[in-house]
Amino acid sequence: MSVYYIDNDPIFPPVEFSNEDGILAVGGDLSPGRLIEAYTNGIFPWYSSETPILWWSPDPRFVIYPGGVKVSKSMRQVLRRNIFDIRYDTSFRDVITACSGERKHEKGTWITPEMIEAYITLHNLGLAHSIEAWHDGKLAGGLYGVSIGKMFFGESMFSFESNASKAAFIVLADNLAKLGFDLIDSQVYTRHMESLGAFDMDRKSFIKIVKKSVKKETICGNWGRLGEFSG
Numbered sequence: 001m002s003v004y005y006i007d008n009d010p011i012f013p014p015v016e017f018s019n020e021d022g023i024l025a026v027g028g029d030l031s032p033g034r035l036i037e038a039y040t041n042g043i044f045p046w047y048s049s050e051t052p053i054l055w056w057s058p059d060p061r062f063v064i065y066p067g068g069v070k071v072s073k074s075m076r077q078v079l080r081r082n083i084f085d086i087r088y089d090t091s092f093r094d095v096i097t098a099c100s101g102e103r104k105h106e107k108g109t110w111i112t113p114e115m116i117e118a119y120i121t122l123h124n125l126g127l128a129h130s131i132e133a134w135h136d137g138k139l140a141g142g143l144y145g146v147s148i149g150k151m152f153f154g155e156s157m158f159s160f161e162s163n164a165s166k167a168a169f170i171v172l173a174d175n176l177a178k179l180g181f182d183l184i185d186s187q188v189y190t191r192h193m194e195s196l197g198a199f200d201m202d203r204k205s206f207i208k209i210v211k212k213s214v215k216k217e218t219i220c221g222n223w224g225r226l227g228e229f230s231g
Contacts, residue, residue: 006055010034015042015057015207022058022188029053030118032125039146039153040214042207044187049112059203062186062193066152066177070197071170078163079170084133084140086171088223092123095130095142099156111156119155122146126220131172133164140164143172145185149214152176153185157192169196175226182213 004013004025010033018024024043028034030053038044038055047054071079078084096119100111122128132142141164143157152172157165173184186193189200219226 010037012038012041012043012055015203018057018059022056023054024057025055026052028055030114032118032121032127035118035122035146036127036148039148039151040210042203042210044153044155045115046110046187047112048110056187057203058188060200061203061206062189062198063201063206064173064184064186064193064196064198066173066181066184068197069170069173070195072195075163075166075170078167084135084164084167086168087132087134088226089123089129090224091132091139092128092130092144093120094139095132095144095158096120096156098139098142098158098160099144101158119144119146126222127218129223131168133161133168135161135164142168147219149216149218150179150181151183151185151210151213152181154187165192166196179219179226182216183209185210 003019003023004017006012006025006028010028010031012025015024030045035045043055043057045053046056096111096116100116119128127148128144128146130142130144133140140161141157141159143154143165145152145154147153157169159165176184186198
């Protein structure tokens with residue numbers, strides 16, 4: 001199956017046209033309008049500095065229900081001891097920059113400078129958010145993603161200290177569950193997310209949930225008081 005080339009028009013082909021690897025289209029830009037159009041249709045960008053922009057809609061999709069997170073006994077102890085101070089949207093640039101760093105056993109990164117600036121723009125529009133774990137006044141770990149309607153599209157995580165990103169994610173998922181969020185998208189399989197309860201969902205079912213969820217009210221703006229909103 002062919003991969004579609006897109007130009008200045010922010011319209012994507014149907015996700016069913018993705019090839020067997022999950023690549024739907026190539027080209028275009030990372031403007032806010034195109035990124036919003038992508039996410040509301042179950043599509044995300046993922047590419048390296050050596051390739052053009054690639055747009056993906058894999059089948060299956062790796063997801064987790066906000067109320068279905070697995071919390072190990074050791075993580076419960078970490079959370080009870082309040083080792084980390086979990087904050088929202090206080091250091092978005094620092095979080096996405098940390099996520100862009102090279103990982104063990106990986107060469108390079110898919111979070112290019114172009115991607116960083118594009119998501120900072122989405123953050124300034126109130127649609128991209130950082131969830132941060134702080135320890136002794138320093139950023140210890142966290143994650144960022146895009147929220148539209150009652151969907152949270154997770155993008156990347158990082159940890160400078162053991163369990164930091166897990167703590168941030170668990171607190172986020174608990175708040176999203178209380179706020180009535182439908183699903184957290186983790187895009188593709190990772191062992192880290194599997195340990196937290198993520199699972200494969202066929203694309204057709206995923207898109208059906210996304211289409212309904214993104215039409216619900218979006219909690220736009222700074223999420224600094226998200227814990228208070230969740231009651």
